[in-house]
Amino acid sequence: MKKASKILSICLIIIMLSNTMVFGEININEYIKGALLGDVETGEVLYEYNINEQLAIASISKLMTYLLMKEAIENNEISLDDDVVISGHAAATEGSRFGLVSGETIKLSLLTKAMLIVSGNDCATAIAEHVGKTEDNFVKMMNEKAAELGLMSASFINPSGFPINDQETGQNHMSISDIFKLVRYILMKYPETLDITSQKELIITERNFSKASTNPVFGVVEGVDGLKTGYTDKSGLCLVSTMPITGSGQDFRIVSIIMGAQSHEDRISKTKQLLEYGRDNFSSQKLTDTFIAIDTVYVSSSKYGKIDVYPSTDFKKLVKNGEAVKTEISYNEEVSAPIAKGEKIGTITIYINDQEIGQVDAVVNENIGKANIFVRIIRFISNLFGF
Template sequence: MKKFKKIILFLVIAVIAFTLFFKVKDPNIKAKSAVLMNADTGEILYQKNQDVPLAAASMSKMMTQYLVLEQIEAGLLNWEEQVVISSHSADSEGVKIDIELGDTLTVRDLFIATVVASANNAAVALAEHVAGSEAEFTKLMNEKAVEMNLSDETNFVNATGLENKQLDDDETQMSALDVATLSYHLLNDFPKVLEVTSLSQYQLDYDDIVLYSTNEMLETYSPFYFEGVDGLKTGFTDEAGYCFAGTAKQGDTRLISVVMGTEDDEQRFIETKTLLSFGFNKFQLPSLRAIVKDLFK
């Protein structure tokens, strides 16, 4: 009887392993570029046009987040510090929170607004508070990119990822591999950032403003929900298209996915689900093989 049960169990596992074998073939990703990375080791599990520089849109805010967290860790900034909104930050274009010139918010509120709602005025306010001006903060972003060994193709022109309105035609750009590497540093150097990136909504202390996450993979009721997703950053401009740097953890495995230049809001999440499913299935297959092997020792 025990031998019979072993045979049945073997057949069940074999069917699962056979199914996974076909699932782990390289996915068909339609984004202009994409990368899937092991968040613990930095190993690349999938890549498409990974070195091609493209507009990074708000995914570049991850560098803004990194520099703010670095200041917090160094004791040069604290979460309850008060930041006065300047005319430059108040006049930011694109996605914003409802604040005006002269309003005062904490570093915490501005940081969470930058991460969760991708608020451009919050990102600019933080940049000005850290470095005195957005231009000086941008220099710090590019210097940190060099420290992280990002490619020479990476270039930041502002704290937000918005298209450049200056006359020099210089634009923020990153390769998918550089976005994944930036994500890797953010997660490994400041793992507590996940406490913010995993928020589907948040109420600011300032004026009880409620923020809703741009990451549609977090909520279980969403058609794009994926088990274990807890970050990281969406992005969109006319030039960049729809982008998403995501991360998810299942079991002991954490993955980082990047898709750039998808055609619509939904596609970036669909492509991310495809990449993450591919990655986790790839990790599960060796475990199943080990189980089968142990059965017949």
């Protein structure tokens, strides 16, 4: 085949079903400091407001504390079965508390649950001391991990997020976009996190302890299974929520982030709007599939003439209901046999509503041999006379 950028267009229209509930566009920007709705797997941002400003994050900080603990377990440095001796410093931690007592011994697994479910600041400090030996060393680890993950807006002064004072420097900070990166990293690396954050209450009979999860959207939005609340005077009311979208061929997970809400009602209602907007208006589409040929082309020098063309990689995206998806294939100036399996022979460009969103190599998925001289002569004559 000798073509100067042959282009094949394939249009796929994502059609809204008549019984699908849709919100169209939403606007929840009033009375909050920022918001984001995104897809965990692809990292796509479906809604955003003020996501790059460095904000006080309160107890959202505990997600970084949890991450460092999980990595220490993964590295066989500690275990969830560890007995943690509670220091006087940890027991004296202010703010929301689990009620730790200096000198008592508690399993790390229970400290973790109390930190994530009921947001125990004392548990965060105890975990930090167990992982980092001292709180100061652990805070250094938090900032180093943030830098490693590319969370350039992150700045930590303690493992809990409780303010040291009312000054700007007395808070943990991060942008919403970096919070989203951190949440994605945790959920993709440690999906078992949801086994804890999905619990609606924490009951410890031997401690005579019973308290509902701090997550205020349990029972408000069906399917929510995490993730973390936060509040200080500086940060306002904050909430990171997540839920899976399943059924009708769908299987993806969304995350909503509300920072700086002025009232509990706003935090709940705006989270509900974000999650329902994501659930009711988007579907996960595999726009290219390595197992499905996207085109068949004639290569006169090849053994069998026609060859199937495949995308080199899968390309998944959340597509909004009603958006038009189009792929275009531009072939190399000259494509001739032999062609090795996996060899690039062109480029597949993907568009949504005529806006380019990505490219994937066009390849063959088997070795394509060269036709012998007699076959090529016959094909030449056939093409010459239009047979």
